[in-house]
């Protein structure tokens with residue numbers, strides 16, 4: 238499996254104009270790789286995840302390509318994308334654990350879903366997948382409301398990966414869970430990859446600490462563009478983009494006492510994507526910015542696999 242996204246541009250049509258949510262994003266995901274996608278709220282993470290599988294009615298594909306194993310995905314053509322969903326690319330959407338049909342028992346719901354995709358339900362396979370994420374087969378005879386949030390989240394993960402997709406996109410699947418359940422869900426994701434039920438993954442979260450634990454590579458986005466992408470430990474230990482540095486510095490250290498050091502956020506807020514200013518989008522908040530940043534910085538490979546969009550590196 239390999240995913241190649243090139244100069245992807247996606248916008249939302251709104252009454253106030255066009256929101257340029259993705260503005261020229263390029264990256265690759267290799268066979269077996271887990272890519273963590275991080276960045277603060279509104280930077281375009283969900284839009285990117287959706288763009289790889291289904292553009293909703295207000296989204297417009299303004300340019301760029303998405304290739305899976307060398308084949309271009311018809312991302313702007315919802316019907317044509319149907320052939321790829323679940324089998325090639327699957328999405329666990331944000332808030333999906335609250336979106337299970339409340340009127341159906343889990344087993345029946347999964348069977349209906351599979352039949353709607355021309356597949357024959359295989360109870361033994363389903364039970365074995367549930368067992369892999371620590372869920373008993375009795376879950377199939379329960380209604381969603383009878384399960385905890387963490388159990389529902391794992392059910393959604395099992396459903397999304399039943400047809401062994403090449404690429405799984407997991408969008409904020411842990412943010413509504415307590416810390417120990419988050420760990421269990423993250424472990425389940427790794428287990429699916431290791432067992433070959435999914436080949437590669439894009440793990441979307443605003444939680445940089447969690448993504449650093451499970452991702453091979455982390456990509457940080459800022460205001461619709463790529464800021465930095467690097468192997469996970471490099472990004473956390475030697476971040477080069479001023480935005481990533483501030484994000485990493487804002488991470489609380491486990492067990493550390495913060496009496497002498499206040500945890501800080503990043504002052505200011507990202508620019509509006511309705512009419513974003515030219516040049517580096519971070520420059521209004523950047524401690525290193527100067528006049529040269531009025532021009533858009535190119536994405537440069539500063540070390541093997543380490544890409545940064547900043548004039549100051």
Ligand SMILES: Nc1ncnc2c1ncn2[C@@H]1O[C@H](COP(=O)(O)OP(=O)(O)OP(=O)(O)O)[C@@H](O)[C@H]1O
Nearest residue numbers: 249251256258277278279280281282283284295510
């Ligand atoms: N349906 C929509 N209509 C108009 N604008 C939208 C819509 N969905 C998202 N946007 C805008 O697109 C930009 C990117 O949003 P997106 O949800 O992709 O960001 P995100 O990084 O996933 O944020 P979060 O972490 O809060 O989910 C934001 O400026 C957002 O306001």
